[in-house]
Amino acid sequence: MPQIRKDLIVSRWVIVATERARRPAAFVDPVKHSTDSAHCPFCKPSAEQPLLTNGQVKVFKSGTPFFSDAQPFNRQKHGLYETSPSWGSHEVVVESPDHIANMADLPLEDIQKVFETYAKRMEIHHKDHTIRYVLAYKNYGVAAGSRPIGHARSQIMAVPVNPIRVKDKITGAKRYFDFHERCLFCDLIQQERKDSSRVILENREFIAMTPFASRFPFEVWVIPKRHSCNFAQGIAGNENQLAQIMKELLLRFKVGLKDPAYNYVIQSAPFENGGGYKRYPTIEEDYHWHIELTPRLTRVAGFERGTGFYINPIPPEKTAEFLREIKI
Amino acid sequence: MPQIRKDLIVSRWVIVATERARRPAAFVDPVKHSTDSAHCPFCKPSAEQPLLTNGQVKVFKSGTPFFSDAQPFNRQKHGLYETSPSWGSHEVVVESPDHIANMADLPLEDIQKVFETYAKRMEIHHKDHTIRYVLAYKNYGVAAGSRPIGHARSQIMAVPVNPIRVKDKITGAKRYFDFHERCLFCDLIQQERKDSSRVILENREFIAMTPFASRFPFEVWVIPKRHSCNFAQGIAGNENQLAQIMKELLLRFKVGLKDPAYNYVIQSAPFENGGGYKRYPTIEEDYHWHIELTPRLTRVAGFERGTGFYINPIPPEKTAEFLREIKI
Numbered sequence: 001m002p003q004i005r006k007d008l009i010v011s012r013w014v015i016v017a018t019e020r021a022r023r024p025a026a027f028v029d030p031v032k033h034s035t036d037s038a039h040c041p042f043c044k045p046s047a048e049q050p051l052l053t054n055g056q057v058k059v060f061k062s063g064t065p066f067f068s069d070a071q072p073f074n075r076q077k078h079g080l081y082e083t084s085p086s087w088g089s090h091e092v093v094v095e096s097p098d099h100i101a102n103m104a105d106l107p108l109e110d111i112q113k114v115f116e117t118y119a120k121r122m123e124i125h126h127k128d129h130t131i132r133y134v135l136a137y138k139n140y141g142v143a144a145g146s147r148p149i150g151h152a153r154s155q156i157m158a159v160p161v162n163p164i165r166v167k168d169k170i171t172g173a174k175r176y177f178d179f180h181e182r183c184l185f186c187d188l189i190q191q192e193r194k195d196s197s198r199v200i201l202e203n204r205e206f207i208a209m210t211p212f213a214s215r216f217p218f219e220v221w222v223i224p225k226r227h228s229c230n231f232a233q234g235i236a237g238n239e240n241q242l243a244q245i246m247k248e249l250l251l252r253f254k255v256g257l258k259d260p261a262y263n264y265v266i267q268s269a270p271f272e273n274g275g276g277y278k279r280y281p282t283i284e285e286d287y288h289w290h291i292e293l294t295p296r297l298t299r300v301a302g303f304e305r306g307t308g309f310y311i312n313p314i315p316p317e318k319t320a321e322f323l324r325e326i327k328i
Numbered sequence: 329m330p331q332i333r334k335d336l337i338v339s340r341w342v343i344v345a346t347e348r349a350r351r352p353a354a355f356v357d358p359v360k361h362s363t364d365s366a367h368c369p370f371c372k373p374s375a376e377q378p379l380l381t382n383g384q385v386k387v388f389k390s391g392t393p394f395f396s397d398a399q400p401f402n403r404q405k406h407g408l409y410e411t412s413p414s415w416g417s418h419e420v421v422v423e424s425p426d427h428i429a430n431m432a433d434l435p436l437e438d439i440q441k442v443f444e445t446y447a448k449r450m451e452i453h454h455k456d457h458t459i460r461y462v463l464a465y466k467n468y469g470v471a472a473g474s475r476p477i478g479h480a481r482s483q484i485m486a487v488p489v490n491p492i493r494v495k496d497k498i499t500g501a502k503r504y505f506d507f508h509e510r511c512l513f514c515d516l517i518q519q520e521r522k523d524s525s526r527v528i529l530e531n532r533e534f535i536a537m538t539p540f541a542s543r544f545p546f547e548v549w550v551i552p553k554r555h556s557c558n559f560a561q562g563i564a565g566n567e568n569q570l571a572q573i574m575k576e577l578l579l580r581f582k583v584g585l586k587d588p589a590y591n592y593v594i595q596s597a598p599f600e601n602g603g604g605y606k607r608y609p610t611i612e613e614d615y616h617w618h619i620e621l622t623p624r625l626t627r628v629a630g631f632e633r634g635t636g637f638y639i640n641p642i643p644p645e646k647t648a649e650f651l652r653e654i655k656i
């Protein structure tokens with residue numbers, strides 16, 4: 001059973017593997033391999049029952065979960081420290097039955113189904129009062145933290161605590177709303193559309209832009225134009241619009257940056273108590289869900305580690321221009 | 329002139345390069361090279377005057393600075409956003425005249441001089457009321473964000489704002505002190521020495537341990553046993569003790585993990601107004617300086633990016649045991 005542990009200083013939680021822990025020597029020279037279709041675990045018919053099937057898309061429990069339902073969340077003190085069993089759900093979304101590596105190369109309908117699937121799983125977790133946050137995200141390529149299997153998939157983590165980065169974002173958005181009585185993200189979209197130097201593309205429902213204070217080269221945010229704090233509710237009926245803008249962006253990455261590794265993370269509001277917002281009563285007004293999409297082209301170094309202050313070697317206006325001009 | 333920009337949501341500052349910005353195409357296939365002594369810029373006599381010379385150790389202004397004294401810190405609004413010229417100091421500490429890559433292989437006396445040098449530069453910046461924070465840190469190896477030059481060096485950044493991670497740490501330490509009227513780090517050392525499962529080694533002045541909630545495999549904290557919030561004051565007279573424990577740790581990394589890339593960052597208190605603590609009047613009691621040392625063996629993936637919640641694939645008790653048993 002993996003443990004989660006709380007860092008005393010910055011209230012950050014950490015998962016610590018136990019049974020599935022790697023031996024120290026295993027870090028010395030990590031195994032590198034890439035898998036063809038014949039050896040791909042996601043091409044074989046699975047012995048496991050999927051948690052959900054949505055067209056071509058299937059969701060499975062992770063074979064090596066960092067969260068599980070084996071033991072309930074139960075915080076225990078060890079002197080100054082605190083631990084708990086790592087209660088929650090760790091799911092793999094297999095995006096296609098075909099051995100296609102990059103989501104960019106999936107048909108539009110399949111990408112739409114992937115986002116629909118995230119929403120469906122989130123709504124199921126939403127009803128569970130032991131779950132505080134659900135993150136749907138993708139690691140594509142070894143530099144993005146993925147194993148080199150070459151079969152498009154993403155992950156869903158349902159966790160029993162509200163993560164620090166989510167709290168930081170909520171706090172920031174609330175501070176702005178408290179003062180202005182307007183949503184920070186709605187104001188930001190308005191300013192970005194007027195300025196246009198950081199806008200990459202838009203469709204009816206979404207805008208894709210490089211954030212003003214981008215941490216990483218080619219960092220992109222995809223923001224819904226209609227205010228909604230919650231991904232599952234926000235995309236209902238607009239899944240095809242999201243799929244369209246994401247496919248377009250991912251193809252531009254593939255063509256313009258020669259198939260880079262990338263991550264995306266869906267930044268939705270936390271929830272609790274079966275759908276209510278007891279801890280965040282004003283979150284529906286304050287917060288605005290969005291997606292962060294970042295190719296992995298540089299390394300985070302000591303300065304970022306020591307300060308949380310990032311160094312970005314290229315202005316976001318330049319990367320927006322570059323991505324606007326890619327022909328696919 | 330690089331800019332620094334503030335992220336509206338989490339109050340995080342970002343440096344954005346302008347003149348020294350890389351072209352978008354430069355990210356497509358980064359140049360990889362390693363430099364022998366004949367081509368090493370740090371082996372040649374420098375045309376620049378050093379900012380400071382301390383035995384074998386020389387400090388220079390960075391040739392490609394992210395902070396400079398060309399224009400003063402001056403926050404300006406652009407609609408919702410804010411920018412400023414990137415006022416500050418970006419310095420390179422050349423640790424030896426010899427072409428030795430890893431600090432582990434320097435003589436003990438030279439390592440001592442490196443830490444002394446950080447303290448000297450910090451004390452100089454300490455007198456400058458435009459500087460809020462100074463970070464001394466090292467990137468060793470490409471995976472740690474260094475260029476592959478193969479000549480031991482580290483960096484000092486003096487910045488005009490107090491970085492988010494520093495604030496988070498101070499806030500956490502203060503919260504603990506406010507309740508217990510004891511220093512969090514002093515209590516932590518006491519508990520760790522009693523437990524001993526995460527202690528790697530100790531000398532008269534310092535303890536080296538893997539933190540309870542380690543974010544990364546083989547993450548190590550080096551903490552002074554005597555309470556002090558400030559690196560420069562804290563190590564005065566104990567530089568040799570710090571050099572000894574750091575050399576020992578770095579040699580154990582080199583032998584046990586086969587010369588991995590690593591970063592270390594010195595986490596000292598911020599300062600302002602020529603040495604006073606107007607904004608943090610109780611920081612001398614609340615905070616306790618320390619060093620974070622982390623080999624770069626894994627990649628941060630989407631989950632960490634999206635939540636600030638880390639996944640560590642090996643328990644710190646296992647890595648402490650491994651590092652304790654390395655024979656050098």
